[in-house]
Amino acid sequence: MRVALAEDGALFREGLVMLLDAAGHEVVGCTADGDALVDLLADQPADVAILDIRMPPEPDGGLTTAERLRAAHPDLGLLFLSHYAEAHYLMRILQISTESIGYRLKEKIGSVDVLSDTLTRIQDGEIVIEPVLAQRLVERPSSNRRDVVASLSHREVDVLRLMAEGRSNGGIASQLFVTQKAVEKHIANIFSKLGLHTDTAEHHRRVLAVLTYLRSQQDA
Amino acid sequence: MTVRSAYADGPGGARRRAGEHWTRRRELERQLHDGPALRLSALTLRLGLLAQKLPGAGDLLEDIAELQGQLHLVLQELRAIADQIYPALLQEAGLGPAVRELAGRVPVRIRVHADSDRFDQAVEGVAYFLVAQVLLDLSPDTGPVDVIIRRDAYGLALDLGGVDTDQADTVGDQIRAFGGAVEVAGGTIKVRIPCE
Secondary structure (H helix, E strand, O other): EEEEEOOOHHHHHHHHHHHHHHOOOEEEEEEEHHHHHHHOOOOOOOOOEEEEEEOOOOOOOHHHHHHHHHHHHHOOOEEEOOOOOHHHHHHHHHHHHHOOOEEEHHHHHOOHHHHHHHHHHHHHHOOOOOOOHHHHHHOOOOOOHHHHHOOOOOHHHHHHHHOOOOOOOHHHHHHOOHHHHHHHHHHEEOOOOOOOOOHHHHHHHHHEEEEEHHHHHOOO | OOOOOOOOHHHHHHHHHHHHHHHHHHHHHHHHHHHHHHHHHHHHHHHHHHHHOOOOOOHHHHHHHHHHHHHHHHHHHHHHHHHHHHOOHHHOOOOHHHHHHHHHHOOOOEEEOOOOOOOOOHHHHHHHHHHHHHHHHOOOOOOOEEEEEEEEEEEEEEEEEOOOOHHHHHHHHHHHHOEEEEEOOEEEEEEEEEEO
């Protein structure tokens, strides 16, 4: 896969280039700020761009850079890396797009398998959300959602957490070692308990519906 | 012996010192982020690279993954400390998003009403930490609590409704250097801090 990246911390940037190399990906460009990456990608094709959120142009250059890149290259996948996994940034990222986009903690992509899996899912059009953040959203939903989430079974909470990570039904099934049919049944039960419409079952809309539900300040 | 008051060099001096205090706190958070946190994150990448160079060494690979997990925990602890100095989210997104994040950690129903207005960084700092102090002190059977953050003609207007109003005195102490005012009306602590 052809990968470009922008990160202002030299130590992390160099480490990431080495790991991408070791994973067999081609690093087509590597810059210390967002504007330089936009320039570089103007005539250099790539499959996925990796962006630090908190980099120049300040304060959150990764987000403004992503908007420009998505407008110029609609098929380019976007992976945001940050020192912080915050619901606030997740919602801003999903406002940019809900396709071929990901948000992960910097210290959680430090293995060839995880890094490649994250990049591949993004290239395939999926949303990839940091599991640490998905788990926190499910464990600590907005206060008026707590009673409903507490009414879910353990297995349903597992499924909800994996949905919040952006996983597809097939992805959830293989993570939990169950059939895809069993996953579909759990999801139908969860949606009924949360009062979400089943017409949000389409993948990208489903991820948004689940995250918006967990974060919402208003009652359904 | 003379007692030096907070206003020894005038209210403007107290405000300037408060401003310097919060600037320093922002800088410390930034240093943690750009220094040790970045170095630790980069170490997880180097460990991943090491794992890649050791094909088939099952036990060692598990040990490396375990070390990476430990580095994640160290970073979580660093983030928790940084949040008590000056939250990165407050710095980058302002009071509304930072207070919403805080409200999620409190086992009481909290409604946050705030738009995207930004205020002077020292005022955002002092306001965030006084809200944190009041919210984290709530007993679990209270609620719902309403936090309203808005800009009025004088600066920041902050209403904390449904909280323990005995906290109003300590809130007043924290905003004195800013020339702010606190009053209690009904079950609400009303805070006003003049600022840009």
